[in-house]
Amino acid sequence: MNVPLLDLGAHHGPIETELLQAMTRVLRSHFAVGMSSGTDALLAALMALEVGPGDEVVTTPYSFFASAGVVARLGATPVFVDIDPSTYNLDARAVESAITERTRAIMPVHLYGQCADMDPILKLAARHDVRVVEDAAQAIGAEYRDGRRAGSMSEIGCVSFYPTKNLGALGDAGMIVTSDDVLAERLRILRAHGAKPKYYHHVVGGNFRLDALQAAFLNVKLPHLDGWTRGRQENAQRYGTLFRETGLVAQGAVTLPAAAYDELPHGHIFNQYVIRARERDLLQRHLRQRGIGTEIYYPVPLHLQKCFASLGHREGDMPNSEAAAKESLALPIYPELTEDQIRYVAAAVREFVDR
Ligand SMILES: Cc1ncc(COP(=O)(O)O)c(C=O)c1O
Incomplete structure (x- = not known):
């Protein structure tokens, strides 16, 4: 018997027709929301918070590389705090000792689909006036206490739709969720090379757009x-x-x-x-x-x-x-x-x- 780690053939087979219909719809229209990947979502989130050289971001050393990679790409320093050995998530009690006057943000990762212990992290962030970016790449829909969901507990949550995720596109895709209108607007601008309107650049951004075809596939998959x-x-x-x-x-x-x-x-x-x-x-x-x-x-x-x-x-x-x-x-x-x-x-x- 073969038991592959992941069987995308079995996963997509039953909805193949819907996926093809979605592709046709996109060919006739166009729309795009979200971000080009979970990595770009994290990068843009930190850019929107103006994290840069000299800043520190406290995060976990036990995650996919992107969590710390984006910090370093912006010239900031990832400051690692060890995990809780049972949940594999950031040890919230150890975070405070890593906070310095240079800390700009804390980035907990909701690893494997289970939320990090957010309440103490959020309290700490408020007390020290630092921002919180949730890496919810692996945790779409995961619940924390009081029914709060991964990615929605802080100002910015980042999700990945990489094909291995619970909600996976057929290629790279991601999303940022934020409850802050100003941040949302800044993210939309950053997503299009910092331009608004087109060709008028306020800041240097990137091409972080969610591919329309991937968005359509995600719409098909979402109800499942x-x-x-x-x-x-x-x-x-x-x-x-x-x-x-x-x-x-x-x-x-x-x-x-x-x-x-x-x-x-x-x-x-x-x-x-x-x-x-x-x-x-x-x-x-x-x-x-x-x-x-x-x-x-x-x-x-x-x-x-x-x-x-x-x-x-x-x-x-x-x-x-x-x-x-x-x-x-x-x-x-x-x-x-x-x-x-x-x-x-x-x-x-x-x-x-x-x-
Ligand atoms: C914890 C974590 N952060 C960030 C990412 C980056 O997401 P993406 O692969 O969509 O760029 C991933 C995806 O694998 C991840 O697992």
Whole structure:
């Protein structure tokens, strides 16, 4: 049996006609909202907040590169704060010690589809008068306390519609959400090379426009999002039950993803289902041999990346992120995964532990 990490063929098959109709509609009209990618959304968000050289942005070292990359691209400095080892999200209690007079913003990332602990971060930001940009690239629709949703808790939230996301376009796409009219207008201008009207440039922006075709595909997919997310959540439940029933959890061979807000229907939207496992690399190889696709998010934490060597970090500086980088493994979780496939994956993990 083959269990790919992601099966876009199975995902798009049932809505192929709708996707093609959307493409036809776009060919006859044109519209565009949002941003060209999650990365550009983050970049434009920081540009709109006028983050630049000399500024610091506090963020997590355990994320996709874009979260810190955009900070550095603007000449600002990413200041890393370690993660909470159970949720993989920024350790909110550790953020305050990283704030200096140069801090312009805090950028929490809602990793894998579960919100960072935002209340203490928002309180801290208000107390120190710094801005908050949420990297909600992986967390569209994820709920935090009181029904607040990822990306909507601060002034600016950034979403990615990269094909691997719960709501994925058929290529690159992204979106910024903001409740601030002035910021929204500034973002629209930045998105079009800083021009308003066309050819009259107030600031230097970029081409951050959302491709019209991708927008149309997203419109087709949007009504399916809740159902797909439910599918991912059910799959996560199945894995959890199987890993518990087969004793892998009690044995400490597999650590299940923490559900920090499991009282909420969208407390975790499982963009990724990430376990921790002993001998992770060997397990990955074993699963590969059994035809099972997995991924390591992320093998090198950002503070240890070569391009950030000038920040002077060493191994041991962010122990929770470094441990996660060594032990975490993402298993297939896409909504079309069958119960048989999930059982097959769980059995293959059991087989590895019993070898
Ligand atoms: C946490 C995080 N931030 C930012 C991004 C960047 O989004 P995109 O790939 O759409 O540029 C991603 C996407 O992979 C992500 O996972």
